[in-house]
Amino acid sequence: MKNSSRNIRHLSLNDIEEYFTTMGEKKFRAKQVYEWLWLKPVGSFDEMTNLSKEIRQKLKDDFTLPALKTDHTQHSEDGTFKSRFKTHDGHFVEGVLIPTASGRYTACVSSQIGCSLSCKFCATGYMDRKRNLEFDEIYDEVVLLNNLCEKEYGKKLSNIVFMGMGEPLLNYKNVLRAIEHITSPDGLAMSPKRITVSTAGVAKMIKQLGDDKVKFKLALSLHAANDKKRHEIMPINDTNDIHALIEALNYFYRQTKNEITFEYILFKNLNDSLKDADELIKVYRQVPADLVNIIEYNPIDAASFEKPDEKKVEAFMEYLAKHRVNARLRRSRGKDIDAACGQLANKEG
Numbered sequence: 091m092k093n094s095s096r097n098i099r100h101l102s103l104n105d106i107e108e109y110f111t112t113m114g115e116k117k118f119r120a121k122q123v124y125e126w127l128w129l130k131p132v133g134s135f136d137e138m139t140n141l142s143k144e145i146r147q148k149l150k151d152d153f154t155l156p157a158l159k160t161d162h163t164q165h166s167e168d169g170t171f172k173s174r175f176k177t178h179d180g181h182f183v184e185g186v187l188i189p190t191a192s193g194r195y196t197a198c199v200s201s202q203i204g205c206s207l208s209c210k211f212c213a214t215g216y217m218d219r220k221r222n223l224e225f226d227e228i229y230d231e232v233v234l235l236n237n238l239c240e241k242e243y244g245k246k247l248s249n250i251v252f253m254g255m256g257e258p259l260l261n262y263k264n265v266l267r268a269i270e271h272i273t274s275p276d277g278l279a280m281s282p283k284r285i286t287v288s289t290a291g292v293a294k295m296i297k298q299l300g301d302d303k304v305k306f307k308l309a310l311s312l313h314a315a316n317d318k319k320r321h322e323i324m325p326i327n328d329t330n331d332i333h334a335l336i337e338a339l340n341y342f343y344r345q346t347k348n349e350i351t352f353e354y355i356l357f358k359n360l361n362d363s364l365k366d367a368d369e370l371i372k373v374y375r376q377v378p379a380d381l382v383n384i385i386e387y388n389p390i391d392a393a394s395f396e397k398p399d400e401k402k403v404e405a406f407m408e409y410l411a412k413h414r415v416n417a418r419l420r421r422s423r424g425k426d427i428d429a430a431c432g433q434l435a436n437k438e439g
């Protein structure tokens with residue numbers, strides 16, 4: 091049987107062993123191939139140098155290896171890198187490498203090509219959703235950013251956040267399967283505690299994460315703590331309101347005991363008053379959340395939001411501290427190359 095349209099990375103180690111046994115080859119060839127696919131991933135069969143030319147040709151005849159390629163990389167003055175990746179069918183997605191003063195190297199990765207959720211403050215939200223990324227494509231993003239990190243900083247990635255383009259929980263299976271490979275000893279062997287999946291709030295899938303007893307952390311992009319305001323900036327709130335999200339997050343926590351973080355971007359005159367802070371505190375008290383990240387807004391061409399004055403930000407933070415909320419102010423990174431939170435849109439650099 092000819093398999094030429096089959097992506098070899100959609101085969102398990104067992105499947106590849108069976109393939110080699112059927113063609114009369116030694117079983118250990120499968121392990122060699124599997125290592126080239128996941129442990130020290132290569133972008134083509136020709137790079138699998140411990141296989142004979144004949145075996146490489148046979149693999150080429152029978153399978154595809156549609157690896158993601160780095161198309162373009164930009165370097166910010168603050169040390170952040172943004173890479174644009176090209177898929178085998180000509181789409182682009184972006185990933186960001188963020189070094190921090192504390193010695194962390196975080197990769198921010200995308201899960202979909204475009205996004206269907208249309209959050210009003212997010213550049214990706216103004217693009218059409220073309221398709222989901224496959225799990226091997228998500229894995230490639232991480233590998234390519236890890237390679238970049240090793241080349242530029244001589245270090246491996248320390249953390250991964252799914253906060254790039256797309257809603258990870260609307261590409262549930264591929265995101266979970268990519269994380270399986272990222273955390274596997276046959277892959278990047280990264281601890282799941284160093285991985286955060288961020289969602290705009292798909293209550294049903296948050297519960298599913300709980301049922302699946304995942305080991306990674308969860309972040310909820312709250313951005314407004316009452317339904318009216320949240321609806322204005324995040325249309326998904328129509329079908330997944332704050333009450334439903336609080337319930338889902340509690341369920342997730344009961345099932346996993348994993349860390350939960352709230353993300354809250356401050357917008358001038360929208361959600362930056364002390365009354366807004368009060369509403370945020372009320373939501374925070376109803377969820378076993380570890381942390382609230384207060385995020386500086388990054389302007390995008392498509393929307394007219396502004397960031398609040400420094401004084402307002404300080405007052406907001408002080409109010410949270412006074413009420414014993416574990417909150418941290420996150421200054422943006424990579425703004426000069428449109429790599430900051432909410433700015434990913436495949437713009438030419």
Ligand code: SF4
Nearest residue numbers: 205209212215256290
């Ligand atoms: S913030 Fe996330 S979920 Fe919302 S439009 Fe942007 S990429 Fe999609």
